[in-house]
Amino acid sequence: MPAILTSVLLLLVLAPLGLARGRGPHGAVLVHGGAVIASVIAAAAALLHLGGFDLGAAAPLRDAALPWLRISFGLDLLSAYFLVAVNLCAAFSSISALGQRREGSLEAGSLAAYPILIAGMNLVPLARDAYSLLLGWGVAGVASWLLLLSSEEAGAGRAARIHLILSGFGLACLLIAFALLGGSSADLSFESLRVAAAASPAGLVPALVILGIAGGIGLAPLHVWLPGILAAGPARVSALMAGAMPVTAYYVLLRAVFDLAGGPGTGWGALLAGIGAATALGAALRALMEADLPRILGVAAVGSLGLVAVGTGGAAVYDANGLPNAAGLALSGALLHGLNHAVFIGLLFLAAGAVVAATGEMRLDRLGGLVARMPWTAAAFLAGGAALAALPPLNGFVAAWLLFQAFLQAPDLADPGLRIGALAVAAAAILSAALFAMVVVRCFGLVFLGRPRSEQADMAADPEPVERWSMLLPAVLCALIGVLPLPLLALIEPVAAALLGTPESSGARAGVLWLAPQAAFGNAYSGLLVLAMVLCLAVLTAAAVRRIGGRAARRAPPWAGGAEPPIAGTPLSASGLAQPILRVFAMQAFAFREEVGRAPPGDTGAARYRLDCRDPVETLFFLPLGRRAGRLLRRAGRGGHLGTPGSVGLAAAALASLMLLAAVLA
Amino acid sequence: MLDFIASLGPAVPGHHPVPRHRLDREAWIALVLRLGEEPGWTLLGEWAEQDRVHCCLCDEAGHVVVATLDCPEGRFPSLSLARPGAVRLERAIQDLFGLNAEALTDPRPWLDHDAWPVRLPLSAAPPPPLGNPEPYPFLPAEGEGLHVIPFGPVHGTVAEPTHLRLTAHGETIVRFEARLGFAHRGIESLVVGRGVEAAARLVARLSGDSTVAHALAFAQAVEAATGTAPPPRAVWLRALLAELERIANHLGDFGATCGEAGVPFIEAECALLRERVAVAAEAAFGHRLMMDRVVPGGVAVDLTAEAAHEIDAALQAVRDGFLPLVRLYDARESLQDRTVGTGCVARDQAMRFGAGGFVGRACGLGRDARRLPGYAPYPELAFEIPVAEEGDADARLSVRAREVVESLSLAEQILDRLPDGPVLAAVDACAGEGLALVESFRGEVMTWVRLAEDGTILRCHPRDPSWLQWPLLEAAIERSAVSDLSLCYRSFNCTCAGHDL
Amino acid sequence: MIVQAIGAAFLQLLQMGLVLVAAPLLTGFVSQVRARLMGRQGPPLLQPFRDLLRLLRKEAVVQDETSWLFTATPFLVFSTLWLAAGLVPTFASGLALAPAADLVALVGLLAVARVLTMLAALDTGAGFGALGAVRQSLVAVLAGPAMLMAIFAVAAAMRSTSLPRMAEFVLSGGVEPRLSLAIALLALTMLALADNARMPVDGPGAGSATIGGATSLEYSGRHLALIEAAGMLRLLIHASLIACIFVPWGMALPGDGALAPVIGLGAFAAKMAGAGVALALTEVLSTRIGIRRLGEYGGWALMAGMLAAIFLSVSLGA
Structure with a gap:
């Protein structure tokens, strides 16, 4: 606990340092190196706490910094678990940032905001009262807004504005939720909130919290913007904002609804699961429509969080219907997937950042052939992708397996409506996982395989070793959790049990190798054995094949059917690859339309093709809204790219007004 | 006109x-x-x-x-x-x-891929090749995310050498173009200066599946140019050969199209029936495809009574075996689902291209060289010309199925009424120009010859019906999905060899 | 305890060998029966072995500009499916590896094999291979979820996703015939046909309409042999999976005595023969659906799986 607070302080100190030395040659190294150290310390300390080794006082640090607002910090199992997830992601992206030796120094403002963002995300789980929690949330929101503002990507300014509005909206929702939770009492510490909530029914609180975090984790129908925001920042920021930020938001959900309000109950739980499933499915389809690598990953991040929401909602429903074992399974799966998300989404964004940095291209149609040119990046991306696609033996599959086992108990629910609803949610979740496999195939196939489709892609090369390790470490972690999930699950199960208020019976484990929770009728899975067996059999096969047929292979140019070899035109395209799937799934929902202007026979004119598809939420709801809001935004955000003093001043003003709002409302 | x-x-x-x-x-x-x-x-x-x-x-x-x-x-x-x-x-x-x-609307080269030893081989003084062929400019397609799928000229799914280039978006075809000329053998050059018998052997090899039709068209053109009248028995025998060829090819293609559409059973049965016809042809005329049996002046072999029996039996077997298959085709909704609406050819397009044969007849054009302008002995025989209106693969299949039935009846009529007499008349060696239109199973073959004084060929131009059908095939494929490509292709079954000359 | 463990390991080894022999035999048997049904003589039963051996001995030609993924895929796909085939109880249920992967993990293994195949096809950068990958993706997207939904129904009825347990549960008479199970069987059969590129969905001689052929077009020699063998294994997996869940009778259970595995082998051979005849009949009698109907087909399979699960969950609660 003190170790974590110390690292948070270290991060906060780094900010002015970054501001001061930003222009200097070592500013970036200093800030990012410090961020690496701080997040590694925090992650290690949190992990130790999770494992039962408490370093220092367990009691919350009351009235520590700002006595008039009664800010307090502390650590419990739930906080510790999320601190591990957040700091892992932060460590990886900081390592990546440390390794980037790119031309053009980073702007001081962004260098200052980066550690503040990590600090803010650490403060949220550390908080022991609603003020501190919202303070951390606000700090993280403003810091990421600043980071987006200083990004040089096209559209970053717009993304920053939208992001600020979304976090402000989320903050307001949470504020009202906490105010409702606390009732008449002005004491917003978690203990008193818990007491107050136990006295009065939760009412609208879960809905407000879900709405509050919906913008942060991109739950439908607020999923429209998140991908754009995530695609707009530089890689290290996007990795943090896509990997760690939503996990923090998810923590707020668990803390506010499960811990403080005592669980969302059947209705809100089912709603959460339903929204999560719809989000995952919609995101998977949308990811097939996008043509830019960062945008695809942004959408994928949204979808992966949808699965987390499915598990969480399912756990709430099971818990409220007297099935604690199933609830424990579902929540364990969701918690595991939350950590997975922080690792593999961060990894995917870092790898995409490396690709974009090496090629200057982010369109799938302009990449290709990178597996030979950037082998390490390709391997890391493949691991992260396989985790996203829930393929064994990666960690994504373990979470999916747990969730499936939990859903298998849906027939035990008493209410037939819930049973069928659970089936529908399960079907949507499964379908989205299958679609994500296609998203990964499409991304990896077009970015890394085949022939390079632009000169830049042809000239690409792997990044420097430090940045390389920032991708390989999470990739190894993905595989490690995948093959040996039990030590981690042993840490997760008490967290889930504490949240659900059930004894730790949900997951008795058989041995070290088998993932065989009692709650799942003794069904078992062992990633380690599967991986080992596949590798053994592959080696065996290779040896046998070599004995029979030798190992000679002749390299030959591709057979173009006897036609002159360079066939003009691309052999495959990003949208063409997804078209059959979209035609099946997205015809209605996404208004998927194709227009072909064919030339009649004998006509030498060009045949024309046009494809149209749109997110239904966007067309129905946000486009009309957006037109009006856009005008307002343009007026408000005039100036767009602020200088350093301006942005810091604005940030301070924003924070101050948020805190003031909090104080007034409380 | x-x-x-x-x-x-x-x-x-x-x-x-x-x-x-x-x-x-x-x-x-x-x-x-x-x-x-x-x-x-x-x-x-x-x-x-x-x-x-x-x-x-x-x-x-x-x-x-x-x-x-x-x-x-x-x-x-x-x-x-x-x-x-x-x-x-x-x-x-x-x-x-x-x-x-x-003012040619499409001036790109066609048969010449700059791989010949000379350029302009039929001109007065052929120049040497350019030696550095430029890539063939394929027709453009514009749009986001299109991709190109090339097939051939050497490809497992393309029977004859042809390069098919598909520009598609996923499963949607945006443009389809065939590049032909890979099977060019220079038949038009080879026949120049040869006697009619030698030339007939070359022309008969233009396209193996319609060898009778091409040989017949050449023979008729030569006979018209020289004023030779083939003996009546030869005329009737030629018609018999032509109908047998038509039956065999329609059977084969009907089966292959059904197989392509996913009923291998019909394909296997049709292959057996086709084999029955080929065996009967071998027994009666000494060649399974009846190649070189039609010669200028008549036919090369006479039909014995046993052979006539053999053919009659084969025709009966086809009639017995084929009609149930057609009924099976008609009854299979899942099969019709593949063929109905697939590979549609619009009637006005078919008219603009003058497509004959089953391609034209499947979209309402009732042209048939046996009826109009007509040649012996067809005016004396009773037959109908099946026509459909839809222009899709289903229409082409049903037209061909009905043509098989008509041809069976024609062949039986011919066997019944086959006149006696010699089967070969001498062809005078004299100058002249002749044109013949003969209905092959694909459509009408048009052959034009000009003979020199000594009876050798000065110029011979056999025009296979595929010339006018390939562009329609392209249009038809552009209106279907990638997965229907081979179904369309088979339902047209255009020839490369016959087209490439 | 130790004796049991050794027995399980022995059975597992036997099973790993058995599937390698049984998979080409099943494929050969199906084409033999199909040929007979269509009035042809057909290739001999052992032809797949000869084909594989011939391919193994041939020189492998690898396309320029392909990565390690292209050459590694045949080995990985083959071993993945080999393992998957080894996990489905065929003649005996007490297999050593059974707890390593349940039915859900089996679906995951099949998905891994599919993804690898698609990636390898994309690695060639060839238009036709990409086309195959595009189509395979449609099958993959529909087959995996539909299979999981069908499994959902079956597993909920049998209270397990572990294959040996399911077989034992059925053998112990714990399952009465249910409509939902019949629908699940239908869904699994539809998927087996789609996933193996068999007749109503795809089939030999499909030309440009093919799904499976296009993705392996650039493979040759031993790589092609492994891909083909993997295809045969996949067919065996689906057939033995359905046999294991729905007709486990004859399977040797742990503690059944030494003769039981022999009986189990005979029963397994009979079941596979039945499956082969059924498959050949389906192939001869059905019409191949077009790719444009593939989505509908997969959708129906998915609906069947869903329906089975819904029926089951409604009837279980009642």
Whole structure:
């Protein structure tokens, strides 16, 4: 606990340092190196706490910094678990940032905001009262807004504005939720909130919290913007904002609804699961429509969080219907997937950042052939992708397996409506996982395989070793959790049990190798054995094949059917690859339309093709809204790219007004 | 039409059996303009000699006429503006003779891939090849995310050498283009200077599946040019051979299309029936495909009584075996689901291209050279010409199935009424020009010959029906999905060898 | 305890060998029966072995500009499916590896094999291979979820996703015939046909309409042999999976005595023969659906799986 607070302080100190030395040659190294150290310390300390080794006082640090607002910090199992997830992601992206030796120094403002963002995300789980929690949330929101503002990507300014509005909206929702939770009492510490909530029914609180975090984790129908925001920042920021930020938001959900309000109950739980499933499915389809690598990953991040929401909602429903074992399974799966998300989404964004940095291209149609040119990046991306696609033996599959086992108990629910609803949610979740496999195939196939489709892609090369390790470490972690999930699950199960208020019976484990929770009728899975067996059999096969047929292979140019070899035109395209799937799934929902202007026979004119598809939420709801809001935004955000003093001043003003709002409302 | 052409220029003597008129440049242009106003006039063919261009036209009443333009300056006004079917014929003329088609809508090379030992092989003085072929410019397709899928010329799913280029978006075809000419053997050059017998053997090898039709068309053209009258028994035997060939090919293609659409059972059965016909042909005429059995002046082999029995038995077997298969086809909704609406050809397109055969008949064009202009012995036989309106793969299949039945009846009538007598007449060696239209299973073969005084070939142009069907196949495929590509392809079954010359 | 463990390991080894022999035999048997049904003589039963051996001995030609993924895929796909085939109880249920992967993990293994195949096809950068990958993706997207939904129904009825347990549960008479199970069987059969590129969905001689052929077009020699063998294994997996869940009778259970595995082998051979005849009949009698109907087909399979699960969950609660 003190170790974590110390690292948070270290991060906060780094900010002015970054501001001061930003222009200097070592500013970036200093800030990012410090961020690496701080997040590694925090992650290690949190992990130790999770494992039962408490370093220092367990009691919350009351009235520590700002006595008039009664800010307090502390650590419990739930906080510790999320601190591990957040700091892992932060460590990886900081390592990546440390390794980037790119031309053009980073702007001081962004260098200052980066550690503040990590600090803010650490403060949220550390908080022991609603003020501190919202303070951390606000700090993280403003810091990421600043980071987006200083990004040089096209559209970053717009993304920053939208992001600020979304976090402000989320903050307001949470504020009202906490105010409702606390009732008449002005004491917003978690203990008193818990007491107050136990006295009065939760009412609208879960809905407000879900709405509050919906913008942060991109739950439908607020999923429209998140991908754009995530695609707009530089890689290290996007990795943090896509990997760690939503996990923090998810923590707020668990803390506010499960811990403080005592669980969302059947209705809100089912709603959460339903929204999560719809989000995952919609995101998977949308990811097939996008043509830019960062945008695809942004959408994928949204979808992966949808699965987390499915598990969480399912756990709430099971818990409220007297099935604690199933609830424990579902929540364990969701918690595991939350950590997975922080690792593999961060990894995917870092790898995409490396690709974009090496090629200057982010369109799938302009990449290709990178597996030979950037082998390490390709391997890391493949691991992260396989985790996203829930393929064994990666960690994504373990979470999916747990969730499936939990859903298998849906027939035990008493209410037939819930049973069928659970089936529908399960079907949507499964379908989205299958679609994500296609998203990964499409991304990896077009970015890394085949022939390079632009000169830049042809000239690409792997990044420097430090940045390389920032991708390989999470990739190894993905595989490690995948093959040996039990030590981690042993840490997760008490967290889930504490949240659900059930004894730790949900997951008795058989041995070290088998993932065989009692709650799942003794069904078992062992990633380690599967991986080992596949590798053994592959080696065996290779040896046998070599004995029979030798190992000679002749390299030959591709057979173009006897036609002159360079066939003009691309052999495959990003949208063409997804078209059959979209035609099946997205015809209605996404208004998927194709227009072909064919030339009649004998006509030498060009045949024309046009494809149209749109997110239904966007067309129905946000486009009309957006037109009006856009005008307002343009007026408000005039100036767009602020200088350093301006942005810091604005940030301070924003924070101050948020805190003031909090104080007034409380 | 005859009057109009006659008004444009004088008739040339010695051209049989239809008139040939020599037009001057203005008259030729007037003809092009008039063609634009007369959709019913069909361009049956366009071919060249070293310094002149001919075209063969046919009107709705079945009158056929040839118009000729002398072009000493090496250029002629293109017919392609009025008749898109002329495009590839004129591109071939440019490649072979070096005559320049003016205002040709598509001036790219066609048969010549710059892989021949000479350029312009049929011109007076063939120049050496350029040696550095430029990539063939395929027709453009515009749009986001299109991809190109090339097939062939050597590819497992393409039977004959042809390069098919598909521009698609996922499963949606945006453009389909076939590049032909890989099977070019220079038959038109090879026959020059040979006697009619030797030439007939070459022409018979133009396309193996319609060898009887090509040989028959050549024989009829030669006979018209020399004024030879083949003996009646030979005429009837030729018709028998032609009908057997038609039956065999329709059976094979019907089965192959059904197999492509996913019923291998029908394909296997049809293959057996086709084999039955081929075996009977082998037994009766000594060759499974009946190659070289039709020769100028008559036929090379006579039909014995046992052989006639053999054929009769085969016909009966086909009748017994095929009709249940057709009923099976009609009853299978899942099969119809593949074929109905797939590979549609619009009627007006078919008219513009003058597509004959089952391709034209499947979209309402009832042209059949056996009926109009007609040749012996068909006027004496009773048969119907099946026509469908839809223009899709299903229509083509059903037209072909009904044609099999008609051909069975025709073959039986011929066997019944086969006159006795000799089967071969001598062909005089004399100069002359002859044109023949013979219905092959694909459509009408148009063959034009000019003979020298010593009876050798000066110029021979066999025009396979595929020339006019390939462009429609492209259009038909563009209206379906990638997965229906081979179904469309099979339902047309255009030939490369017959087309590439 | 130790004796049991050794027995399980022995059975597992036997099973790993058995599937390698049984998979080409099943494929050969199906084509033999199909040929007979269509009035042809057909290739001999052992032809697949000869084909594989011939391919193994041939020189492998690898396309320029392909990565390690292209050459590694045949080995990985083959071993993945080999393992998957080894996990489905065929003649005996007491397999050593059974707890390593349940039915859900089996679906995951099949998905891994599919993804690898698609990636390898994309690695060639060839238009036709990409086309195959595009189509395979459609099958993959529909087959995996539909299979999981069908499994959902079956597993909920049998209270397990572990295959040996399911078989034992059925053998112990714990399952009465249910409509939902019949629908699940239908869904699994539809998927087996789609996933193996068999007749109503795809089939031999499908030309440009093919799904499976296009992705392996650039493979030759031993790589092609492994891909083909993997295809045969996949067919065996689906057949033995359905046999294991729905007709486990004859299977040797742990503690059944030494003769039981022999009986189990005979029973397994009979079941596979039945499956082969059924498959050949389906192939001869059905019409191949077009790719444009593939989505519908997969959708129906998915609906069947869903329906089975819904029926089951409604009837279980009642």
